[in-house]
Amino acid sequence: MELLDVLYEKTNGMAKITINRPQAYNAFRGRTIRELIWTFRDAWDDNRIGVVILTGAGEKAFCTGGDQKEKGDEGGYDYNGGLGGGIGLEIENLHQTIRNIPKPVIAAVNGYAIGGGHVLHVLCDLTIASETAKFGQAGPKVGSYDAGFGSAYLARVVGEKKAREIWYLCEQYSAEEGKEMGLVNKIVPADQLQAAAEEWADKILAKSPTALKMLKYSFNADSANIQGITQLAMGSLAMFYNTDESAEGMNAFLEKRPVEFNKFRK
Template identity: 85%
Template sequence: MELKDVQYEKANGIAKITINRPEVYNAFRARTIEELIWSFRDAWDDNRIGAVILTGAGEKAFCVGGDQKEKGDEGGYDYQGGLGGGIGLEVENLHQTIRNIPKPVIAAVNGFAIGGGHVLHVICDLTIAADTAKFGQTGPKVGSFDAGFGSAYLARIVGEKKAREIWYLCEKYSAEECKEMGLVNKVVPANELAQAAQEWAEKIVEKSPTAIKVLKLSFNADSQNIQGISQLAMSNLALFYNTAESKEGKNAFLEKRPVDFKKFRG
């Protein structure tokens, strides 16, 4: 597959996948998701690979979720390649691929991990963050949500109260704050992030691949029921994107004006 939105490289048993749209803070569009899925599946099929690093290009952002400019008039994302999960993005497929690849995935968060980008790092097995990284949700601010792994699995990591705070208030959190709540494993200076992720990946590659595979399956098994919740959530999100309420969030963001959801409370 020809990669335009993603950089993909493999060396010494480690695959590195980089979202390469720094001009839009590594926001993803349909093509980005397709390329991410292809890269993860290639790493999955390559028995020489024992660990995967996911990061973003540049210094400003890991990923800030879906590119709002790519949304069409019907509310969902413009998508020409396939089903797109009903919302124009195969994001549910990507989530499942990251979870199910029988190799640990390390998120190296180099900047903003916001919205759908925040969900990506939550789903990864491990997260190492630059001390300059910022985390948070935006869904309810822009007429969107992730009521699957992005919320239900998040609650397993940080607890119900904190997860609800993250989603209801849509505030930003520092890397150190996220480490304290168990959402980040390690915080390092920004110029040491790539090396820190590489070192952890190298340590994983030294271990028994079968043991690591079974351990990941075991960890996933306890929260696998969230997959059903995710399917329900994505179906509802596809319907929600075509409402005036959701479009108000998108339009306010694109027009750089305050959002007005009060008119939908009548």
């Protein structure tokens, strides 16, 4: 597959996948998602690979979710990417691939991990953050949501109260705050992030691949039911994107004006 939005390299048993849209704060479009799925599956199929590192290009962002500028006229992400659960993105497929690849996935968060980008790092097995990393959700601010893994699994990680705070308030949290709530395993200076991720990858590569695979399956088992919730959530999101309420969030973001959701409470 020709890669335009993602950088992919395999060395010494580790695969490194980099979202390469720094001009858009590594926000994803349909092609980005397809390339991420392809690279993760390639790492899955390559028996020489024992661990995957996911990161973002540049210093500003890990990933800031769906690119609002790429949304179609009907609210969905019109990228010629197939139905993608109805929203034009194969995001369910990507989430399942990250969860099910039988190898540990390390998120190296180098900046903003916001919205759908925040969900990606939460789904990874481990998260190492730079001191400049920022975490948070934005969906309700822009007329969107992830009521599947993005909320239900997040609650498993940080607890119900904190997960509700993250989604209801849409504030941003520092790396230190992320570590306190259990979102982050380790914090390092920005210039040491990739080296720290590779150091952990090397430690993982020294372990039994079968043991790691079975442990990952065991960790996933307790939250496997969320996949069904995700299908319902993405189906409802596809319908929501066609409403004036969702469009108000997107238009306010693009027009850089205050959002006016109060009119939808009448």
